[in-house]
Amino acid sequence: MSDNSGIMILAEAPNGKITGLTTELLGAGRRIADIAGEKVSALAVGAGLSGVEAELIAFGANTVYTVDDPSLGRYTGDAYLSVLEKVCQQLTPRILLIGHNSTGRDLAPRLAFRLRTGLAPDCVDLQIDNSTGALVAIKPAYGGNVMAMLASKSQPEVVTVRPKTQEPLERDAGRSGDVVKLDLGLGTLASRAKVLDRIMHTYTGIKLEDAEVVVSGGRGIGGPEGFKLLEELARSLNGAVGASRAAVDAGWVPSDMQVGITGKIVSPRLYIAVGISGSVQHMAGCSRAKTIVAINKDSEAPIFERAHLGVVGDYKNVLPQFHETCRELLVG
Amino acid sequence: MNIIATVKQVPDPEAPAGAFRIGPDDRVMVSPTVSSVLSPYDESAVEAALQLRDAHGGKVSLVCLGTEPDDSFLHEAMATGADEAYLVVDDMFQNGDAFATAYALSKAIAKIGEYDLIVCGRQASDTDAGVVGSVIAESLGLPSATVIRKIEVVGDKLNAERVIEDGIEVLELPLPALLTMTSELYTLRYASVMDIMSASEKPVTIWSASDIGADAVELDDLANRSILRKQFIPVSQTQCEVIGGDSAQEAAANLAQALRSRKVI
Numbered sequence: 001m002s003d004n005s006g007i008m009i010l011a012e013a014p015n016g017k018i019t020g021l022t023t024e025l026l027g028a029g030r031r032i033a034d035i036a037g038e039k040v041s042a043l044a045v046g047a048g049l050s051g052v053e054a055e056l057i058a059f060g061a062n063t064v065y066t067v068d069d070p071s072l073g074r075y076t077g078d079a080y081l082s083v084l085e086k087v088c089q090q091l092t093p094r095i096l097l098i099g100h101n102s103t104g105r106d107l108a109p110r111l112a113f114r115l116r117t118g119l120a121p122d123c124v125d126l127q128i129d130n131s132t133g134a135l136v137a138i139k140p141a142y143g144g145n146v147m148a149m150l151a152s153k154s155q156p157e158v159v160t161v162r163p164k165t166q167e168p169l170e171r172d173a174g175r176s177g178d179v180v181k182l183d184l185g186l187g188t189l190a191s192r193a194k195v196l197d198r199i200m201h202t203y204t205g206i207k208l209e210d211a212e213v214v215v216s217g218g219r220g221i222g223g224p225e226g227f228k229l230l231e232e233l234a235r236s237l238n239g240a241v242g243a244s245r246a247a248v249d250a251g252w253v254p255s256d257m258q259v260g261i262t263g264k265i266v267s268p269r270l271y272i273a274v275g276i277s278g279s280v281q282h283m284a285g286c287s288r289a290k291t292i293v294a295i296n297k298d299s300e301a302p303i304f305e306r307a308h309l310g311v312v313g314d315y316k317n318v319l320p321q322f323h324e325t326c327r328e329l330l331v332g
Numbered sequence: 333m334n335i336i337a338t339v340k341q342v343p344d345p346e347a348p349a350g351a352f353r354i355g356p357d358d359r360v361m362v363s364p365t366v367s368s369v370l371s372p373y374d375e376s377a378v379e380a381a382l383q384l385r386d387a388h389g390g391k392v393s394l395v396c397l398g399t400e401p402d403d404s405f406l407h408e409a410m411a412t413g414a415d416e417a418y419l420v421v422d423d424m425f426q427n428g429d430a431f432a433t434a435y436a437l438s439k440a441i442a443k444i445g446e447y448d449l450i451v452c453g454r455q456a457s458d459t460d461a462g463v464v465g466s467v468i469a470e471s472l473g474l475p476s477a478t479v480i481r482k483i484e485v486v487g488d489k490l491n492a493e494r495v496i497e498d499g500i501e502v503l504e505l506p507l508p509a510l511l512t513m514t515s516e517l518y519t520l521r522y523a524s525v526m527d528i529m530s531a532s533e534k535p536v537t538i539w540s541a542s543d544i545g546a547d548a549v550e551l552d553d554l555a556n557r558s559i560l561r562k563q564f565i566p567v568s569q570t571q572c573e574v575i576g577g578d579s580a581q582e583a584a585a586n587l588a589q590a591l592r593s594r595k596v597i
């Protein structure tokens with residue numbers, strides 16, 4: 001065994017604001033660090049990071065390391081890879097947690113391979129083995145029909161963590177921690193893959209990932225018109241509209257509305273699945289919702305095994321009255 | 333333009349949950365009624381490769397690390413237009429993890445030698461790992477980018493649209509490069525009966541570990557970094573309360589009331 005120690009998380013703060021996923025990683029890091037009796041550090045890589053350090057401490061970091069460089073403002077493969085490789089060699093963390101988002105997917109496999117260590121990708125749960133103190137990471141396979149428990153023999157143990165699976169800590173500005181600026185002496189950082197352009201979606205209304213209520217429609221909606229009913233309901237409930245891949249593939253709604261293993265991961269207070277059968281690939285994106293409601297005309301649909309509440313019926317007959325009663329309850 | 337596409341055979345990802353069991357050695361057993369298919373993202377990688385070849389000339393080669401020396405799957409996969417295929421099979425690679433798989437594939441690709449672009453799936457739809465592609469790039473020292481929805485070749489470079497949170501990024505990469513593909517914009521073309529027949533004539537080269545110069549010590553180091561401790565089938569604890577009523581309208585109203593009494597709305 002090497003003498004690596006501590007848990008490090010890779011923080012992301014585009015535009016100087018830490019992401020929700022970063023707070024989730026800190027929450028997970030804190031939880032396992034407390035069991036294992038270790039410390040949590042956050043590594044922030046970017047350009048213009050002042051102010052970010054205090055936020056990371058408020059969300060649970062004992063130490064914040066920053067690599068602040070104008071060329072690191074946005075993720076690019078080779079540059080971030082060099083930074084992370086150097087940091088891991090210098091600071092020798094035992095566990096490195098990275099979010100399983102576009103950055104983590106791109107970075108983690110090459111990094112782990114380069115560090116001569118293992119990788120547990122897209123994990124939904126992290127445990128510490130009571131007898132050995134080793135990290136065990138749980139990863140869904142076969143779309144979520146199977147769970148695999150992965151461990152590592154080499155360090156750092158690199159884990160990418162699926163968004164919305166870990167509880168962040170309450171923000172507490174009273175927490176204290178150290179800030180260390182790293183000078184890695186890497187010289188000019190360039191990546192062979194150059195970013196020519198970034199085209200961002202524009203949103204009207206609430207973002208799907210942030211919504212407290214999500215109303216999603218599937219193939220059972222039958223066409224784009226049906227989604228109007230869902231939009232009206234979502235508006236009344238102050239929520240956002242999502243969709244299954246079947247609805248996206250049919251061209252009824254744009255692909256950024258897709259919920260699931262290859263779409264958005266959401267964890268709202270309330271998830272209403274309308275005309276969605278409940279495939280594992282879809283449920284992987286919403287199974288962390290506090291309350292799942294199914295409206296489906298087939299009482300045998302698998303969604304009824306995953307939902308908390310359900311109505312069996314044609315959504316065209318169910319939704320208008322449901323909307324009406326919700327509205328009455330909300331004003332009343 | 334010579335393009336290599338890595339292709340993996342997986343159990344049909346839309347098989348019902350009941351089709352999966354954990355075997356005695358903690359490996360996943362899939363019901364024999366579930367058919368094997370080309371992993372869906374690999375289909376998109378193959379389609380992207382075919383479109384580039386059709387536009388710029390050259391050839392498309394498929395590479396697979398298989399479990400049996402059965403090349404019929406690759407003949408089928410070539411029916412949509414790939415020119416040739418390579419199948420790596422060796423006991424040495426059995427039960428390997430993603431790093432071991434990437435090692436075998438990178439050795440095979442190095443042996444094929446002439447390529448401008450490698451395309452892989454963003455993740456195999458059985459393990460959803462998304463590791464093999466990037467690690468092949470790292471082993472071969474190539475630039476890479478992941479979750480690409482569109483590729484265009486411009487001179488001796490390529491432009492790739494990478495899907496990121498809330499948008500896309502347009503990247504420029506020098507060739508040769510490796511990209512992992514997602515499925516939004518590339519749907520694999522159909523093969524006609526003629527295509528299927530002529531595909532059986534296309535060449536499949538079968539290689540062993542020694543053919544590709546794989547080293548047992550190196551492989552052992554890679555394959556032992558991660559440990560698959562055990563696998564299990566998750567049990568759902570949710571009990572669905574089905575809300576009824578004399579009519580759909582009444583059930584709908586009762587549902588709203590049930591949410592209110594649970595303080596959800």
Ligand SMILES: Cc1cc2nc3c(=O)[nH]c(=O)nc-3n(C[C@H](O)[C@H](O)[C@H](O)COP(=O)(O)OP(=O)(O)OC[C@H]3O[C@@H](n4cnc5c(N)ncnc54)[C@H](O)[C@@H]3O)c2cc1C
Nearest residue numbers: 218219220244245246260261262275276277282297298315
């Ligand atoms: C590699 C891979 C990745 C995938 N990723 C995703 C993903 O990220 N997200 C995703 O959603 N899917 C994904 N899928 C697809 C997934 O397997 C399912 O095919 C898909 O989720 C099905 O969508 P659906 O439930 O809308 O359609 P269906 O399964 O066709 O279900 C439609 C449902 O609507 C009901 N219905 C019909 N009419 C009505 C009506 N009038 N009123 C009420 N109910 C009605 C039916 O009873 C049925 O249950 C993926 C698949 C693969 C292979």
Ligand SMILES: Cc1cc2nc3c(=O)[nH]c(=O)nc-3n(C[C@H](O)[C@H](O)[C@H](O)COP(=O)(O)OP(=O)(O)OC[C@H]3O[C@@H](n4cnc5c(N)ncnc54)[C@H](O)[C@@H]3O)c2cc1C
Nearest residue numbers: 148338339359360397430452453455456459461462463464
């Ligand atoms: C959670 C988990 C559970 C596992 N359970 C089992 C099990 O029960 N039984 C078992 O035998 N193995 C099991 N394995 C091993 C697994 O099959 C290997 O990890 C696999 O062969 C490597 O690929 P991947 O699925 O991880 O690929 P990914 O990294 O997800 O694949 C990305 C892309 O790489 C390419 N690729 C991947 N594999 C191949 C290949 N063999 N040939 C050609 N191209 C390829 C494809 O283009 C694919 O789209 C498990 C692995 C994990 C992570």
